């Protein structure tokens with residue numbers, strides 16, 4: 361089996377030399393153990409870095425046959441860089457891993473062993489988040505739970521450290537969406553899958569390329585690309601408010617015609633406000649349902665994958 365290791369890199373000159381050392385050791389170990397073929401390689405994707413990242417990648421790729429480099433024309437963000445790598449790299453199975461060595465490179469061997477047992481997708485799952493700040497841990501775990509509530513199938517505490525077989529990669533290639541949230545797409549593929557736990561380390565060097573702003577937009581991406589739940593919530597709210605407004609309407613009419621409490625002009629002002637408010641929210645909710653459909657249709661997602669035929 362030929363293995364490929366895909367590493368998206370954005371301004372990673374501080375960590376790259378160490379990443380190269382570790383991945384070289386991992387590949388040498390796997391080849392020596394006879395688990396992967398000798399032409400297995402690591403593929404660095406330069407995501408439009410502004411430092412010396414590409415120069416480093418280029419020189420290692422020229423001097424060491426275990427390393428290859430892919431340079432994107434500009435910065436596209438982690439998800440697109442990762443996809444570019446997964447669609448370009450060669451191999452019967454590809455492992456994706458961050459450049460900063462937060463993911464345990466030793467786990468790659470376990471992933472390969474799992475794959476050889478017949479699993480098409482092997483997810484790396486963080487055991488504990490001891491190295492994360494309280495804020496990061498709290499928001500991240502809360503976010504995964506929220507996704508679950510919204511009906512998005514994601515693997516809890518799994519980032520983009522995973523192995524995918526050629527078959528799974530071919531299936532993923534059929535997703536043509538532009539707004540990428542890869543960890544939402546992979547579970548949609550199906551196929552035999554398993555998880556391997558690992559401890560997440562601190563970033564080896566350099567600083568995070570995911571500032572809060574990017575993290576928030578990524579989180580929003582995950583919800584809006586996979587769930588029409590926010591639109592459904594508006595519909596439900598619309599129905600509730602509409603029913604309530606009918607109740608209030610009855611009360612207004614009753615007060616106007618059967619009691620002496622109504623001030624002149626009151627009913628004619630309050631009634632349209634209440635009724636129109638309810639009607640509008642209901643109408644927006646219904647429009648929302650169609651928008652959700654249109655949205656899902658425009659993604660043109662594949663409708664099924666055949667696992668096997670007997």
Ligand code: UDP
Pocket residue numbers: 367368369370371372407435436437438439441442457458459460462563567568569570
């Ligand atoms: N990355 C990238 N393009 C970007 C931002 C990040 O390719 O625009 C890469 C980065 O080089 C690293 C990975 O994505 O390999 C994850 O980024 P980082 O470790 O900074 O994120 P964090 O672990 O802090 O969430």
Ligand code: MG
Pocket residue numbers: 458460462563568
């Ligand atoms: Mg990191």
